[in-house]
Amino acid sequence: MTRSAHRTRRILQVTGASAAALLTLSACSSSDPGTDAGSSSAKPSGTVTVFAAASLEESFKTLGKQFEQEHPGTKVTFNFGGSDTLAASITGGAPADVFAAASTKTMAIVTDRQDAAGTPATFVRNQLEIATLPGNPDRISSLKDLTRPGLKVVLCDKTVPCGTAAQKALDAGGLKLTPVSYEQDVKSALTKVELKEADAAIVYKTDVRAAGDKVEGVDFPESAEAVNDYPIAVLKNAPNPGTAKAFVALVRSAEGQKVLSRAGFLKP
Amino acid sequence: MTGSDTLESRPRRDRHRGRTRPVPIPLLVPALVGLAFLLLPLIALLVRAPWRSLPEQLTSAEVWEALRLSLLCAMAATVLSLVVGVPLAWLLARTRFPGRGFVRALVTLPLVLPPVVGGVALLLAFGRNGVIGQWLDSWFGITLPFTTTGVVLAETFVAMPFLVISVEGTLRAADPRYEEAATTLGASRFTAFRRVTLPLIAPGVAAGAVLAWARALGEFGATITFAGNFPGRTQTMPLAVYLALQNDPAAAIALSLVLLAVSIAVLAALRDRWMTAS
């Protein structure tokens, strides 16, 4: 393994290293040693490992099953998580074939280190939405309504993509909003509304869709200013690049887009 | 501290002092491996710390605010744990009631519960819409999530079992006949506890309190779930570290070092003062 020497030189981020080690372990144990990178041009086979942003979980699992059916003998293994964490493990040497990030910024972490084989392509976009309690009892209809005193609003922390996006939208509307909490990720923000601890949260459309009838979504025009592009790329050190390309093709196909839009994603 | 620590045990202790005997290899090797395993991650943290940018990282007001809040909340959680945890430990160690074993298992439950689940459980109990929280809200207008009090509660929930287990163990080891002796001298059960048992188990209580304090100081999952994250109000150091890790690992390491340094300073000071006293 030449990569391991390569890897240790590269990792400056200690934390990334430990995460990568764990991921390496889990990825190794689930991959099939019999099939490897050699047969890249032939028809898809073997295991393809996909690192994808947490918000893609449901759609990608559906697409993964579809892919395995269309190409007997293949297996799609997923690692869902925060985009930043995933990017850190990829640059740390985790053996992944495909990376689908929730923002171009996190994809840039990977491309900057030239770990992506080609130019990443945006395959979906995600837009912000206000999540309110079921039935919208506070009658929130605009971003400005969230600044009403007495209303408990949670935002994502500025260090995570949904927080950055929310800030962008607020800036676009010229609004100042003091939330009760800056949550560590979009799911926690949504949970606070689901448990009725907060009256509203600014989250992604897809999250509102996934939460079903536990929250109610409210669109707002400023969200157009903070649309997240989701890029996808086959990685340079992909153990199974041929199959990886085939999977990316499925994601970007009309069929794939149908599955993704059902989850609330917008077309690129 | 217990019954054995009376007149007879003193010469025995003196006899063994000052004599060093070789440590058996089957004990020494695993011990050193264990020590290395515990220390290496900390050393790695020091090695990879961004020493050059450290002063700049640490001058931000948010860091000190988070640290102040961390220390304050951990202290409050420890005091709260002591006030209710020591009597609980006494109840478990000194009384008999049906289902005592079950209650003891329940007390240790927060130890195995993932802290995030603990946070959700706290929300379901004390949240605005929680089993108890809804009454707190409608009767007294008290809401606990997103408040500093919420942080203290979350930390207490996670830290108190350490205290209870430690104190209960000490109580079980302590000779209950001292309480009987106090009773024959006219002390009520409570007086006997306060004037005899408590001083006797003080080292165990201190050890438990330190353990609980340390656990509270590092608490992350239950806190961020129950109390949320707002600088100056509910953002403790572990929360700040976690969020910094999302896009600035160097800052996260710097913050961790501060937390580490403070914990070591406090623990060392307490150890000198309390642990060796017994």
Place this chain on the structure above:
Amino acid sequence: MTDLDGTTTGVLTEGLDAHLVVDRSTFRLDVALTAAPGDVVALLGPNGAGKTTALRALAGLTPLTSGRLRLDGTRLDTMPPESRPVGVVFQDYLLFPHLTALDNVAFGPRCRGASKAEARAQAAEWLDRMGLADHAGAKPRRLSGGQAQRVAVARALATRPRLLLLDEPLAALDARTRLEVRAQLRRHLAEFEAVAVLVTHDPLDAMVLADRLVVVEHGHVVQEGTPSHIARHPRTDYIARLVGLNLYRGRAEGHTVRLDAGPAITTTEELSGPAFVAFPPGAVTLYRERPTGSSARNLWRCEVAGLETHGDQIRADLTGELPLTADLTTVAAAELDLHPGAPVWATVKATQTHAYPA
């Protein structure tokens, strides 16, 4: 605390009147105990006889299953232990290790309502009386065994109890200290105006310290009386061993007591019916050959089972017609060429035996 004056009006009885019944799954204690103020009663018995249980029941640390417990006419059995006018000296004293000797003694008065200063003044007085004024500020671990024992006695007396309980008060001491402390304790108990009950398995402690012995075996009283009476008239093997007598049980007819197991012993007392016969080991004379001219009518053929040194004497354990122990001088033992398995003849003069009704 004063005493029970307020609650004793109209009640005539004074002192202790107890019938202690404690039922455990494997053990039953059933002991009746009475004592007048000023009495020192010793509960004497082997380990596991229930002495300590009896003491704990008196103190209220172990609840009574049934029976009664009255002190100076007041019912104690319904009273919580902390309200009973009872002081206890525990076997290993149980001095509170975190308190000084003074604060240990002041603990009782303080719990019974005295102010801190008052309690300490009283405690200082008690320590002074015990000759421990110099050690008032010492923690228990700095005290010697004898000093700790005296602090424990002072602590128990400082609450001015109407019933003082002592659990093996001398057991934790080494032989030298024991002699001295026993003498001091005897003085303090003699001065004590209320009832004192002490538990011991040591007959010497019991006889020196107590006016009356109550012998407990298997949870029951087997004999009670003054030390001298019990020493002369043991009624169980345990007591006989304690006081160092050979004891036999049989049926008396005139001057002869026919033992349940075989031979007869001739005595000077004239009795009829069930009787005990006792004689000290020193009264036994041994011969290798059957004595011919001897007037002794108590003559038995025995065999040496074991020999051991007993002070400056040799104690021989004999089996045979009559199992007995005999004391003889080292010289005599050598002349007789005694060794385990050696056949001997043992005689006891009738005047040396003592028979009494069973």
